[in-house]
Amino acid sequence: MKIVQDHAVYFRxxxxxxxxxxxxxxxxxxxxxxxxxxxxxxxSGCGKSTALRMxxxxxxxxxxxxxxxxxxxxxxxxxxxxxxxxxxxANLLPWRSVLDNVLLPLELRGGNKKEKKEAAVKVLEMxxxxxxxTSYPRQLSGGMRMRVSIARALAAKxxxxxxxxxxxxxxxxxxxxxxxxxxxIWKKEKMTVLFVTHNVYEAVFxxxxxxxxxxxxxxxxxxxxxxxxxxxxxxxxTDPAFSKYVDLASASLENHEPRKETV
Amino acid sequence: xAMSEVEMMKRQTALAAAGKKKKPFAATxxxxxxxxxxxxxxxxxxxxxxxxxxxxxxxxLPKPTDVWEATVSDWALLAEAIRITVFESVxxxxxxxxxxxxxxxxxxxxxxxxxxxxxxxxxLQTIPVVAVAPIVVIWxxxxxxxxxxxxxxxxxxxxxxxxxxxxxxxxKNMDELFTLYNASKWQRMWKLRIPAAMPFIMAGLKISCTLxxxxxxxxxxxxxxxxxxGGLGYAITVAAIQVKTSFLFSCGxxxxxxxxxxxxxxxxxxxxxLGSWHESAMKSEK
Numbered sequence: 001m002k003i004v005q006d007h008a009v010y011f012r013x014x015x016x017x018x019x020x021x022x023x024x025x026x027x028x029x030x031x032x033x034x035x036x037x038x039x040x041x042x043x044s045g046c047g048k049s050t051a052l053r054m055x056x057x058x059x060x061x062x063x064x065x066x067x068x069x070x071x072x073x074x075x076x077x078x079x080x081x082x083x084x085x086x087x088x089x090a091n092l093l094p095w096r097s098v099l100d101n102v103l104l105p106l107e108l109r110g111g112n113k114k115e116k117k118e119a120a121v122k123v124l125e126m127x128x129x130x131x132x133x134t135s136y137p138r139q140l141s142g143g144m145r146m147r148v149s150i151a152r153a154l155a156a157k158x159x160x161x162x163x164x165x166x167x168x169x170x171x172x173x174x175x176x177x178x179x180x181x182x183x184x185i186w187k188k189e190k191m192t193v194l195f196v197t198h199n200v201y202e203a204v205f206x207x208x209x210x211x212x213x214x215x216x217x218x219x220x221x222x223x224x225x226x227x228x229x230x231x232x233x234x235x236x237x238t239d240p241a242f243s244k245y246v247d248l249a250s251a252s253l254e255n256h257e258p259r260k261e262t263v
Numbered sequence: 264x265a266m267s268e269v270e271m272m273k274r275q276t277a278l279a280a281a282g283k284k285k286k287p288f289a290a291t292x293x294x295x296x297x298x299x300x301x302x303x304x305x306x307x308x309x310x311x312x313x314x315x316x317x318x319x320x321x322x323x324l325p326k327p328t329d330v331w332e333a334t335v336s337d338w339a340l341l342a343e344a345i346r347i348t349v350f351e352s353v354x355x356x357x358x359x360x361x362x363x364x365x366x367x368x369x370x371x372x373x374x375x376x377x378x379x380x381x382x383x384x385x386x387l388q389t390i391p392v393v394a395v396a397p398i399v400v401i402w403x404x405x406x407x408x409x410x411x412x413x414x415x416x417x418x419x420x421x422x423x424x425x426x427x428x429x430x431x432x433x434x435k436n437m438d439e440l441f442t443l444y445n446a447s448k449w450q451r452m453w454k455l456r457i458p459a460a461m462p463f464i465m466a467g468l469k470i471s472c473t474l475x476x477x478x479x480x481x482x483x484x485x486x487x488x489x490x491x492x493g494g495l496g497y498a499i500t501v502a503a504i505q506v507k508t509s510f511l512f513s514c515g516x517x518x519x520x521x522x523x524x525x526x527x528x529x530x531x532x533x534x535x536x537l538g539s540w541h542e543s544a545m546k547s548e549k
Contacts, residue, residue: 078445083443104444105444156444
């Protein structure tokens with residue numbers, strides 16, 4: 001296990017077959033280094049969410065194995081706050097205020113009450129919701145709810161942030177703002193991020209590396225290193241280099257032959 | 264049962280929201296209240312006129328004025344009967360709420376326990392309370408204790424079935440969130456399942472509160488004792504034997520008003536509990 005310590009996540013020949021016989025993931029082999037921003041890009045049914053959920057211990061591989069910082073996901077979940085998960089819908093508890101929602105993970109782990117509150121307020125400040133501590137989820141817009149959800153994930157200071165199409169349900173303008181904010185947070189907190197999306201532009205804009213996946217059976221079809229500099233600006237989207245990566249990723253989505261791409 | 268109640272509440276909320284545009288009071292009055300008031304006045308007038316026209320004696324069909332007179336003249340008797348019935352049904356209701364929620368939480372905390380016991384709870388529920396009442400009287404003796412037990416029994420099952428349904432209908436993603444934070448079984452119960460079940464629990468309590476009055480009155484029929492300790496049920500039996508039909512009507516109307524008041528009170532409590540978060544509590548409930 002010592003050899004893989006520098007890897008945040010390691011998928012080793014992971015396959016997942018459901019009881020129905022569907023092959024959700026076939027021989028998925030993929031290392032993620034610490035500090036990377038990885039997107040799993042692919043059509044529905046390509047197993048990208050299945051792979052992400054395995055990293056969080058919300059499902060186990062049929063064959064192969066997944067390690068996170070050299071441990072099993074289950075061990076990490078049990079003993080540390082290293083893994084945080086952001087769901088597609090904000091998944092907030094409607095009976096809790098914004099602050100109490102962010103406090104939830106800290107509450108469940110126990111500890112000093114005052115420190116927890118300070119930590120929660122700090123992450124809410126980071127996502128720009130300092131003035132909404134006492135609001136309830138139903139009083140917030142979709143974008144604000146997702147911000148609370150991200151704040152909740154960050155509250156316990158995770159080393160690995162897993163995001164399952166978090167911005168898919170948001171409008172384009174809100175999405176762009178949240179993408180910028182997410183990149184800021186990623187740089188500031190020096191986390192590793194695994195980000196599932198079916199949006200090519202989103203994947204190119206955010207990621208340091210894209211794992212393009214294809215469906216039936218779900219598998220890795222290519223890996224694209226996105227060598228665009230950070231911090232990334234919205235203006236970059238019209239840059240020829242940006243377009244090149246978008247073309248590459250799109251082509252790779254259509255091409256079902258497995259291949260390795262580096263630019 | 265619970266689901267339909269919850270669905271109904273949602274639909275009403277939607278309707279209320281749709282109809283909620285600022286209108287002058289006169290228009291709202293015309294639209295909303297004029298009809299029911301007119302119908303009420305018409306009904307009372309017909310009720311007053313028909314016995315007069317047909318020459319029906321007051322012990323067959325008392326006129327509203329007869330009922331009013333009976334209510335006023337026997338007010339002391341009626342008030343005492345109401346007081347006793349309220350006391351019995353409130354205790355019966357509180358018992359069914361506390362024990363019902365407690366048992367549900369216990370059952371929901373263990374799948375094996377729930378699977379073993381819940382089917383029998385359903386079977387017990389189908390036994391009509393009237394059929395069980397005499398047994399209760401044999402066990403607990405005539406009077407207060409038996410009446411409270413009968414009132415409890417009738418209100419208990421709606422609370423259990425609604426609460427259990429609520430505790431088991433937690434959103435899958437929220438459940439996974441708790442798994443991710445390594446929540447213990449009881450953390451999950453207190454911080455997720457019980458709060459998520461609140462709308463269901465409240466729907467159960469609303470059903471059970473009116474039933475507890477029915478239970479108390481049935482209890483008083485079967486186990487009621489006189490000597491100034493009989494509630495509405497006992498007053499009804501006595502009035503029926505004495506053919507005091509007008510007073511019978513008073514008792515019936517009193518029981519109805521009691522039921523409505525109790526329901527409104529529990530609705531208010533439900534609104535306070537669900538307060539800021541649940542959509543059924545956001546707009547005024549009907």
